[in-house]
Amino acid sequence: MAKFEEIGTASIPGSGGELRLLQRNDEFSIRIAGKTGELMNTRLHGSEDALAELACERVADRSGARVLVGGLGMGFTLAAALKTLGEDAEVVVAELVPGVVEWNHGPLGDAAGRPLEDPRSRVSLGDVGELLRREPGGFDAIMLDVDNGPEGLTQRENDWLYSPRGLAAAQQALRPDGVLAVWSAGPDPAFTERLRRVGLLVEEVTVRAHRAGKGAKHRIWLAY
Template structure:
């Protein structure tokens, strides 16, 4: 079997952690330098798709839907959101690492169908927290996949997203009848309780990393 070759690196701002983009034939993976595990792989994106499809199902009847996605990843959540929304929708992706956007504009983007080329897509180079703090009642859906979940892995600052203050800010950035969606690598009953304490109705969906119905079990929280 062919080996992965490193074709790109990037430093996460404020953290110093290095990301590595690897390629093996038409398969890509992103890893943290010094860590043997993968952050993401183009073969395993079922749960990233589900983050968008489950949330967009809740806003299917909203005209001119405005969506905010925290984390570009490998583009699969963005692609699934665009596939689920109408021609009048607007999807903003907030990505902290500029190189990740560049990778998605390059060869990596073929795996998700180059959703950055869609006219409905907007890119914000920066922290998704900044956008949520600047906006009030702006989005029909906010989808957050900025780390491994409430138990952060890549960046300590991401913990704010899952804090009571972060949840309250996300809630205030939603339009009436909007939906919050959070991706996580695993279950976290404490976070479920935190969402409910914020006055939100919550549904935790178990989804699989690989389609159809295969791979590791991940969690999508839907909160409204």
């Protein structure tokens, strides 16, 4: 079997860390330099698709729906959001690492169908938490897929996003009857309780990494 080969690296702003992009035939993997395992893989994106579908289905019938994707990753959540929403929608993607955006414009783009080229897409480079604070009442749906879920992995500053203050900022950035959707690699009862404490109704959904219902079980919180 062919081996993965590194085809790119990208610095993580503010952390001193680095992401690595690897390729094996038509398969891509993103990993953190110096750590075992991978953050994401182009063959395992069923739960990323589900994150967008579960959130955007609830607002797809709204005229001019505007949604936020926190974390571009490999582009699968963005692509699923665009497929679910209408032609007058806008999907804002907040991505901290400029190199990830470059990869999605470059060798990684075909994996998700090059969603950044859709005219409804707009990239906001920088911290998603800052964007939430800048735009109160700005979004019908907010999808957060940052790090490995409620526990920061690539940089500890991401913990704020899942703290009571971060969740309150996300709640304030929602339009009336909006939805907050959060992806995680696994369950986290303490995070569920934090969502409830900021006044949100919470639904937890278990999804699989593979679209065919196989692979690891991931968790998505839907909060209203």
